[in-house]
Amino acid sequence: MKILLIASLVLHEAMRRRLLLIIGALTLLLVVLTAWGFHALASVHDHGRAISHFALVVVASTLVILMAFMFTIILCLGAAFLGALSTGTEIENGTLLAIAPRPLRRWELLAGKWLGNAAILAAYAAVSGALEVAVVYKMTGYAPPHPLAAILFLIAQALFVLTFTMWLSIRLSAIAAGFTTTVLFGLARVVGAAGIIGQALHNTTVTQAAVVASLIVPFDGLWRAAVYQLEPAAMIATASSTGSGGNPFIELYPPTVPYLLWCGLWFSIVSGLAISAFARRDL
Amino acid sequence: MTAVIETRQIGKAYGTTVALADLTMQVMRGEIFGFLGPNGAGKTTAVKVLLGLVLPTQGAAAILGKPLGDIPTRRQIGYLPELFRYQEWLTARELLNAHASLMEVPQLERRPQIDAILERIGLSDRHRDRVGTFSKGMQQRLGLGIALIGQPEVIFLDEPTSALDPVGRADVRALLLELRAKGTTVFLNSHMLSEVESVCDRVAVIDKGSVVASGTLETLLGRFALRVRMEEITHAIRGFAERYDAAIEEDAVLFYGLDEARVPDLIAQLVAAGARITSVEPIRRTLEQRFLELLQKPDEDTTDRIPRFT
Ligand SMILES: Nc1ncnc2c1ncn2[C@@H]1O[C@H](COP(=O)(O)OP(=O)(O)OP(=O)(O)O)[C@@H](O)[C@H]1O
Ligand SMILES: [Mg+2]
Numbered sequence: 001m002k003i004l005l006i007a008s009l010v011l012h013e014a015m016r017r018r019l020l021l022i023i024g025a026l027t028l029l030l031v032v033l034t035a036w037g038f039h040a041l042a043s044v045h046d047h048g049r050a051i052s053h054f055a056l057v058v059v060a061s062t063l064v065i066l067m068a069f070m071f072t073i074i075l076c077l078g079a080a081f082l083g084a085l086s087t088g089t090e091i092e093n094g095t096l097l098a099i100a101p102r103p104l105r106r107w108e109l110l111a112g113k114w115l116g117n118a119a120i121l122a123a124y125a126a127v128s129g130a131l132e133v134a135v136v137y138k139m140t141g142y143a144p145p146h147p148l149a150a151i152l153f154l155i156a157q158a159l160f161v162l163t164f165t166m167w168l169s170i171r172l173s174a175i176a177a178g179f180t181t182t183v184l185f186g187l188a189r190v191v192g193a194a195g196i197i198g199q200a201l202h203n204t205t206v207t208q209a210a211v212v213a214s215l216i217v218p219f220d221g222l223w224r225a226a227v228y229q230l231e232p233a234a235m236i237a238t239a240s241s242t243g244s245g246g247n248p249f250i251e252l253y254p255p256t257v258p259y260l261l262w263c264g265l266w267f268s269i270v271s272g273l274a275i276s277a278f279a280r281r282d283l
Numbered sequence: 284m285t286a287v288i289e290t291r292q293i294g295k296a297y298g299t300t301v302a303l304a305d306l307t308m309q310v311m312r313g314e315i316f317g318f319l320g321p322n323g324a325g326k327t328t329a330v331k332v333l334l335g336l337v338l339p340t341q342g343a344a345a346i347l348g349k350p351l352g353d354i355p356t357r358r359q360i361g362y363l364p365e366l367f368r369y370q371e372w373l374t375a376r377e378l379l380n381a382h383a384s385l386m387e388v389p390q391l392e393r394r395p396q397i398d399a400i401l402e403r404i405g406l407s408d409r410h411r412d413r414v415g416t417f418s419k420g421m422q423q424r425l426g427l428g429i430a431l432i433g434q435p436e437v438i439f440l441d442e443p444t445s446a447l448d449p450v451g452r453a454d455v456r457a458l459l460l461e462l463r464a465k466g467t468t469v470f471l472n473s474h475m476l477s478e479v480e481s482v483c484d485r486v487a488v489i490d491k492g493s494v495v496a497s498g499t500l501e502t503l504l505g506r507f508a509l510r511v512r513m514e515e516i517t518h519a520i521r522g523f524a525e526r527y528d529a530a531i532e533e534d535a536v537l538f539y540g541l542d543e544a545r546v547p548d549l550i551a552q553l554v555a556a557g558a559r560i561t562s563v564e565p566i567r568r569t570l571e572q573r574f575l576e577l578l579q580k581p582d583e584d585t586t587d588r589i590p591r592f593t
Contacts, residue, residue, distance in 0.1 A: 002385065012377075016372035094364065094367070098368075099385070101334040101357060103386065103387065282337040283336040
């Protein structure tokens with residue numbers, strides 16, 4: 001109950017500070033731009049003839065993945081912002097002084113904060129993602145194979161970033177926590193790509209280093225899992241026959257079960273670290 | 284009388300900074316307990332430890348008989364932080380409401396209780412305004428209101444009048460007396476010695492993280508003091524004064540902790556010692572004077588225990 005109360009305060013704040021309004025407006029803007037772009041794509045003519053359905057699918061699916069790539073960056077940066085600001089800032093400026101001595105446990109306070117922010121991120125991703133997929137389908141008739149699964153992976157990635165930043169913001173200053181997560185998020189992308197290049201070049205050192213790094217900060221794997229859900233079968237087939245890879249926009253394999261299990265464990269570990277750090281934090 | 288707050292050798296060190304050395308004290312049910320000390324003495328740290336905001340590095344304490352951090356006990360604790368800051372995007376009423384639900388005030392009682400509190404802190408006409416638009420003093424009043432939510436048995440006020448105007452200060456004094464009448468225990472951190480003097484039942488003075496004096500105001504201030512003015516403070520008078528708890532002023536000797544019945548004897552002895560007395564004024568030491576003495580000139584035995592390196 002207390003957790004929900006704290007979460008509702010987070011939502012209330014997001015509303016009062018016009019965050020929800022801005023997110024809504026930006027989403028709408030993006031949808032309009034997408035609609036316009038895909039409409040233009042569908043009406044492209046090649047020497048007087050409309051482009052073939054196959055060409056349209058290739059272009060549309062690539063564009064959808066590019067959009068998802070942009071969106072995942074927005075979502076994760078947003079998660080880093082929220083994670084750093086919500087708890088870290090309130091520790092720093094003393095807003096928690098009046099809340100923490102109330103009859104609720106520290107972990108409940110933290111869980112409430114997490115839940116409120118997670119709800120904002122998940123709702124944003126779900127609404128935005130659904131609208132974009134719908135718009136693309138309406139304009140071109142193309143739909144990615146598993147949009148729901150893709151959105152869920154994107155949300156999972158954002159929640160990982162959120163949790164990680166919240167943990168850091170308890171140990172570091174809010175601004176340092178946000179910055180650190182952003183850098184690690186970028187590094188995770190590079191490391192992910194390096195791993196694939198290492199594989200392609202049969203360089204075990206690079207591959208192993210990349211694997212270790214991606215286990216420590218498993219953000220990139222979730223992005224790849226999302227990409228896989230967005231790729232039409234033909235695209236995967238073409239990519240594997242031409243041996244293309246090593247870029248963040250093509251993924252040939254679905255996420256493995258051990259990786260997903262590791263993700264679950266990672267999430268539990270980081271949450272546990274955050275809870276224990278917060279329980280011992282002097283306010 | 285039962286102890287509502289009990290601490291045993293509580294200490295808190297931040298790295299090498301000792302904020303609280305070994306605080307041992309008791310606060311009894313229904314009393315207004317004044318906690319005094321100079322800047323940096325550890326008052327705020329002590330309150331934060333008691334509220335579970337800061338983990339002590341040594342010692343133990345109990346509030347209402349339960350160890351620190353006990354969740355159900357927190358239902359009985361109110362707190363106004365020294366550096367108060369509230370969710371500025373909420374309105375005053377929404378904020379009080381949020382705290383009422385955190386404090387598990389039954390739904391039906393919330394509205395009347397919040398209305399009464401708003402009235403009491405003089406913010407009834409601003410209850411729909413955002414906290415962020417309030418002046419500092421208004422925010423402190425709101426903080427007092429938040430400390431009162433749920434009618435807690437123990438209330439910690441860390442310098443509750445630091446941002447208030449003289450009217451507000453008088454209001455707080457009245458509020459403290461109302462709370463005492465209701466049997467609420469109040470732990471009051473303050474620099475306003477006159478305020479403490481007028482409302483507190485007992486006080487503790489801390490310096491550098493430990494208690495240097497404590498007790499009722501009467502024991503702390505001495506029941507009675509006498510200022511004897513004379514034409515000249517001779518050597519003999521000086522020696523005489525040193526045998527008492529006395530302070531020597533330019534043209535007077537100030538005797539503390541006297542029993543009134545002993546005054547005639549004292550005067551006779553002074554005259555016998557050659558004093559040419561010009562006036563005799565019975566006085567009470569103010570808390571401020573005692574406070575300054577305690578901090579400037581620690582008791583002899585304390586001085587002995589602290590090694591001095593020069
Ligand atoms: N978070 C902290 N980190 C390091 N030192 C601290 C911290 N908080 C307090 N201190 C130190 O602990 C000591 C006691 O501080 P505290 O705030 O308890 O004093 P105080 O008696 O409330 O003073 P004031 O009258 O100025 O409010 C000070 O020396 C202070 O520098
Ligand atoms: Mg203080």
